[in-house]
Amino acid sequence: MELVNLKDSSEVVSFSQAVKQGLGRNQGLFFPTSLPKLDNVDALLEMPFQQRSAYILNTLIGDEFGEETVTEMVNNAFQFTAPLAHVADNVYSLELYHGPTLAFKDFGARFMAQCLAQVTGDNPVTILTATSGDTGAAVAHAFHGLDNIQVVILYPKGMVSVLQEKQFSTLGDNIHSVEIEGAFDDCQALVKQAFDDEQIKTELHLNSANSINIARLMAQVCYYFEAVAQLPAEKRAEAVISVPSGNFGNLAAAMIAKVMGLPIKRFIASTNVNDTVPRYLLSGLWEPKKTVATISNAMDISSPNNWPRIEAMFEQGLVDKALLTAESVDEDYTQIGVRQLNDLGYLSEPHAAVAYKALKRTLADDETGIFLGTAHPAKFKETVENILGTPVALPKALSDVANKELLSDSLPADFDALKSYMFTTLKA
Numbered sequence: 001m002e003l004v005n006l007k008d009s010s011e012v013v014s015f016s017q018a019v020k021q022g023l024g025r026n027q028g029l030f031f032p033t034s035l036p037k038l039d040n041v042d043a044l045l046e047m048p049f050q051q052r053s054a055y056i057l058n059t060l061i062g063d064e065f066g067e068e069t070v071t072e073m074v075n076n077a078f079q080f081t082a083p084l085a086h087v088a089d090n091v092y093s094l095e096l097y098h099g100p101t102l103a104f105k106d107f108g109a110r111f112m113a114q115c116l117a118q119v120t121g122d123n124p125v126t127i128l129t130a131t132s133g134d135t136g137a138a139v140a141h142a143f144h145g146l147d148n149i150q151v152v153i154l155y156p157k158g159m160v161s162v163l164q165e166k167q168f169s170t171l172g173d174n175i176h177s178v179e180i181e182g183a184f185d186d187c188q189a190l191v192k193q194a195f196d197d198e199q200i201k202t203e204l205h206l207n208s209a210n211s212i213n214i215a216r217l218m219a220q221v222c223y224y225f226e227a228v229a230q231l232p233a234e235k236r237a238e239a240v241i242s243v244p245s246g247n248f249g250n251l252a253a254a255m256i257a258k259v260m261g262l263p264i265k266r267f268i269a270s271t272n273v274n275d276t277v278p279r280y281l282l283s284g285l286w287e288p289k290k291t292v293a294t295i296s297n298a299m300d301i302s303s304p305n306n307w308p309r310i311e312a313m314f315e316q317g318l319v320d321k322a323l324l325t326a327e328s329v330d331e332d333y334t335q336i337g338v339r340q341l342n343d344l345g346y347l348s349e350p351h352a353a354v355a356y357k358a359l360k361r362t363l364a365d366d367e368t369g370i371f372l373g374t375a376h377p378a379k380f381k382e383t384v385e386n387i388l389g390t391p392v393a394l395p396k397a398l399s400d401v402a403n404k405e406l407l408s409d410s411l412p413a414d415f416d417a418l419k420s421y422m423f424t425t426l427k428a
């Protein structure tokens, strides 16, 4: 697989290099120079999830690692399912929260850990990542206890849920969590600055586990095939997918799945009131505003990292721009969404509810709607309990961390402060 830097087309790298580097020169994202078209989609849809995913990832990247290795990586990473729940008539929920940290980030983070193990071998690596809530947990879990890998997780102070914070801030060992006095966009900007710092890059062997790392997106392509595979055969051609979006990695992966031949009729980019993309699609102007804290906090992002990848697919004629609409759902409607789903007998949480409300706004009767359940409802226990007035039980993965002590450090949103923290903590 060959990838090009979207900001500097003279930088062309292999998949291994892209995984190792994370970002290209000038903070440019890597994107495949071409995407393979699968000619056996119907047969693929009949396969079990792991086997199909190994086939897809082999087709995308197999030549560098070899078929056997990729298959083993997939089997190690994807040890949980992605069930499609039937919610109402023509509406389904793709539940992506059955992994160890109960959010879809487990798919990408665990596959990325497998890739990184392949490409770095025994060399030391520092992973620096920003989280709006769920990446931190998935990455911390995927890399905890691994030799030669140090992980630094930046998160916005007071803007992640209590349980999310517990999931990535109580492990210790090689996992260092740092609350930043700022919003997620500040955390993300610090990560990008670190990638521009030659000293950090070379002395600490910097890598990122954010969705800027192409390994994560490649993994996420697989569960869109799994979603369509679980639809009744006669409904497959009319699937409309609503993706609750923050950094837009998940939507980028959905579009890659379509380019590879998965039948998806159209896409809905669902956001909360942090609506840079919905406004952009209407006006053509990219005008991020100050990030607002919402109950769907993993989407409290106003400068989405992965948008250039989506734009690239439009520009290269891979995806018709008309197939994407965007909807911003405010806090009241998010709560209404959680309640409506509950009335349908389906327990959800704010991110899924945003995607559900956005889907319902435009779904036609002859279409089949799939919204993504990106996190387990219990991850947002307090919010969901407040909305529904009924208790939400904690699964074991969460009750285990609920009473553990937080081990986070605290820093201002300042690059020099972060740099000196990293050298003191990681070089020790």
Ligand SMILES: *Cc1c(COP(=O)(O)O)cnc(C)c1O
Pocket (backbone or CB within 6 Å): 103, 104, 105, 133, 134, 135, 211, 244, 245, 246, 247, 248, 249, 250, 251, 298, 299, 351, 374, 375
């Ligand atoms: C990360 C996250 C999102 C946003 O996904 P992107 O790929 O960043 O758009 C949505 N919901 C939940 C629960 C998340 O953790």
